[in-house]
Amino acid sequence: MKSAAFDYVKPKALQEALSLLEQGGDDVQLIAGGQTLLATLNMRLSEPTVLIDITDIAELKGISVVGNSLRIGALVTHTEIEDSELVAKHAPLLKAAAPHIAHRAIRNLGTWGGSLAYGDPAAEWPACSLTLRATMIIHGPAGERRISAKDFFIDLYTTSLEPDEILVATEIPLADKHEVFYFHELARRHGDYAVAGLAALAQKQGDVLTNCAFTFFSVGATPMMATKAQDLVNGQTLSAELIAKAVAEARNEIDAIADITNSAEAKQHLIGVLLERGLKHMVA
Amino acid sequence: MELNGEQLISAPIPDVWKGLNDIDVLAKSIPGCEEINRISPDEIHAKVMFKIGPVRARFAGKLLLSDVVPDQSCSMAFEGSGGAAGFAKGKSRVELKQAEGGTLVSYTTEASIGGKLGQIGGRLISASAKKIADDFFQRFAKELGGETVALESDAGGK
Numbered sequence: 001m002k003s004a005a006f007d008y009v010k011p012k013a014l015q016e017a018l019s020l021l022e023q024g025g026d027d028v029q030l031i032a033g034g035q036t037l038l039a040t041l042n043m044r045l046s047e048p049t050v051l052i053d054i055t056d057i058a059e060l061k062g063i064s065v066v067g068n069s070l071r072i073g074a075l076v077t078h079t080e081i082e083d084s085e086l087v088a089k090h091a092p093l094l095k096a097a098a099p100h101i102a103h104r105a106i107r108n109l110g111t112w113g114g115s116l117a118y119g120d121p122a123a124e125w126p127a128c129s130l131t132l133r134a135t136m137i138i139h140g141p142a143g144e145r146r147i148s149a150k151d152f153f154i155d156l157y158t159t160s161l162e163p164d165e166i167l168v169a170t171e172i173p174l175a176d177k178h179e180v181f182y183f184h185e186l187a188r189r190h191g192d193y194a195v196a197g198l199a200a201l202a203q204k205q206g207d208v209l210t211n212c213a214f215t216f217f218s219v220g221a222t223p224m225m226a227t228k229a230q231d232l233v234n235g236q237t238l239s240a241e242l243i244a245k246a247v248a249e250a251r252n253e254i255d256a257i258a259d260i261t262n263s264a265e266a267k268q269h270l271i272g273v274l275l276e277r278g279l280k281h282m283v284a
Numbered sequence: 285m286e287l288n289g290e291q292l293i294s295a296p297i298p299d300v301w302k303g304l305n306d307i308d309v310l311a312k313s314i315p316g317c318e319e320i321n322r323i324s325p326d327e328i329h330a331k332v333m334f335k336i337g338p339v340r341a342r343f344a345g346k347l348l349l350s351d352v353v354p355d356q357s358c359s360m361a362f363e364g365s366g367g368a369a370g371f372a373k374g375k376s377r378v379e380l381k382q383a384e385g386g387t388l389v390s391y392t393t394e395a396s397i398g399g400k401l402g403q404i405g406g407r408l409i410s411a412s413a414k415k416i417a418d419d420f421f422q423r424f425a426k427e428l429g430g431e432t433v434a435l436e437s438d439a440g441g442k
Contacts, residue, residue, distance in 0.1 A: 001368075036338055037338065039338075040338040040339065043368075043369075043400050044368040044369065044400075045338060045339045045340070045341060045368075045369050045400060045401065046338055046339060046340040046341075047340070048340075118337070118338075119337075120337070121408075121411065122407070122408075155415055156336065156337065156408065156411050156412060156414075156415045157336055157337030157338075158415075193407060220411070221411045221414070221415060257410060257411050257414065258410055259407050259408065259410060259411075260407060260409065260410070
């Protein structure tokens, strides 16, 4: 199938894109990598009248270190993240997660900002941004605003982005030498959406983990943090007993939703499997 | 797909019942509702713009009410077609019960979704349905001047 007819504009400046977005109202749609949107258009599940291609806007590009943060522009592709030395050094969790995103051809085009703004609960980047305590930098008619990842993802495919706003970049605190992480997803085949996944991060000193962040994805309407399990683990010697407690707590506090092939119970079980592996890996 | 849930609405049973049967209240409560008409006491036709994630499809559908016991319960059968996007049909049962702080609305729904929406959207249909139900009850409670207290709802793939 082919998409319905639409108009296409490619602004060079962020301000121009913002005013196009404001004028267009409900019928305009931003396009960056197009790895989700184009399929939707071709299937005619969505028929916007205007596409605003933002890929020429310089302000949305590039990876850089700004002060104590790693700034990743919204237009940075999954491949760029996978191959970036800055990412490998300052946010190694992202480098580990990138190969799990679909396949190389898709990663070459799909973007960091596109994935975050779309807010798919099974996607890797929303979960990683929560775990890494990222700050979203958003521009709209009123100028710039910043919001933490934990307040950004509201519900299924729903973020705090307003229809007249554009996600410009995110900032992630730089990793230090005590940082440990674990990223894994359980999927039938590589490149499929995970049945359940975990993006975990902590500070490690000996057998003690602190500042833990365990974000599960593909289990509910948004990526979900196991805050009670984190509190259990924080600052305690990580014994087999504590791991078992944390696993039980995570299974209890994350309210999994079934999908078409996997029951809520199966997902709940996998949450514990992932956390156990993650904790053992991070403390090893 | 199955969707079952309970919502506590801080309004008395007769108000909730009246609201559920008032197409003006429904029009304001159903997310994306563009048009709603009562064809007969038991039949309602509606046009709804279904907007979730990547999907924006306009559904035209009808709702048939049966086993109506005022202030207590009713059953409904529904079917809708979203043109190129696909179709949905199913049945639902709604019961109202007096509860502390208002009215407890419990619902059970069985639905099947076909066409492209079913093929591609399958992965997240349950979560989408739950979100739409939650949105509906939130708006509905607001229309009645109350608020909802989410109890539990669970969506199961089937």
